[in-house]
Amino acid sequence: MISAIVRDALIERLVSERGPGYRKTRFRERAGSSIDTSMEGHAPGEAPVFIKSAPVTSLDRFLAEARGLELLAQCEAIRVPELVFVEVCADAAVLLLEFVELHPVGRHETRMGEALAELHGIQVPHFGLDHDNYIGATPQRNICRDALQCKQWWHFFCDLRLQCQLELAQDKGMTPLTIEKLRQIIQSVPGKLAHHQPPASLLHGDLWSGNLAVDCTGKPTLFDPAVYFGDAETDIAMSKMFGALGRRVYQVYDALTEKSEGYELRQRLYDLYHWLNHFNLFGGRYLGRAEVAINELVHELE
Numbered sequence: 001m002i003s004a005i006v007r008d009a010l011i012e013r014l015v016s017e018r019g020p021g022y023r024k025t026r027f028r029e030r031a032g033s034s035i036d037t038s039m040e041g042h043a044p045g046e047a048p049v050f051i052k053s054a055p056v057t058s059l060d061r062f063l064a065e066a067r068g069l070e071l072l073a074q075c076e077a078i079r080v081p082e083l084v085f086v087e088v089c090a091d092a093a094v095l096l097l098e099f100v101e102l103h104p105v106g107r108h109e110t111r112m113g114e115a116l117a118e119l120h121g122i123q124v125p126h127f128g129l130d131h132d133n134y135i136g137a138t139p140q141r142n143i144c145r146d147a148l149q150c151k152q153w154w155h156f157f158c159d160l161r162l163q164c165q166l167e168l169a170q171d172k173g174m175t176p177l178t179i180e181k182l183r184q185i186i187q188s189v190p191g192k193l194a195h196h197q198p199p200a201s202l203l204h205g206d207l208w209s210g211n212l213a214v215d216c217t218g219k220p221t222l223f224d225p226a227v228y229f230g231d232a233e234t235d236i237a238m239s240k241m242f243g244a245l246g247r248r249v250y251q252v253y254d255a256l257t258e259k260s261e262g263y264e265l266r267q268r269l270y271d272l273y274h275w276l277n278h279f280n281l282f283g284g285r286y287l288g289r290a291e292v293a294i295n296e297l298v299h300e301l302e
Helices: 004-018 020-024 056-072 106-120 147-151 153-171 176-192 232-239 247-256 263-282 284-301
Strands: 026-030 037-042 049-055 083-089 092-098 133-135 138-140 200-203 212-214 220-222 228-230
Touching (some): 049 056, 056 133, 106 232, 147 153, 232 263
Antiparallel strands (some): 200 228
């Protein structure tokens, strides 16, 4: 739970932003986040709010999350929580959003499939983004250094996704042999898979089942983004890593989008980014899974 100093500063900020009714706000901590403190704020007769708090050093991450939500809001088929404010309150960084009552996708699988297809239909000429952000608490580079990264998908993915995770994994103590195998993958993929050149689609970026739901009207709702423009397949692959969505979601999505050959191999490459990130965030319990993914890909790419 937040400290009394942060609580009082947060209430004062809410009162200045939303009115005196928020003077009686009561906070209730929510379980689930392994990175931040998450809470609901309820005041009698007022709209509830959702709060994330973390040390002040997380302000940049919260600012990036707010920008990501703004980008996702371009998709009319998707609801994202509305930003109230993001700033430092006392000695904590705070991201404050409207509270959305969330429900499992359930019978709204068709709407979710349609919404994801519409999201990925928002496209731009170049991969990446005009600012860097975060995947969980890990910095995620989006700004290309040269035209090759901006225009050639596999150069972008290997240079700004896998290579960055490799450098972190090396610092975290991944074995030299595994690091060398990962380097082999990064070096070989741009040439071997050059035929796959997808459009640069707007991505959620961290699209697992814990970051999506529907609201009380059944409208697909996304949150906790790691937004950038890239291959839409990366979102779909991520959605299957920790408990896939209902089959109807993918049936509807596939009917509305094009799918090229070789998806299974690409899915394992996209999963590798997240296995590495989980190792870098949470340590050795994900090491074995990352090593399995690396060994399989080295064999398949030979």
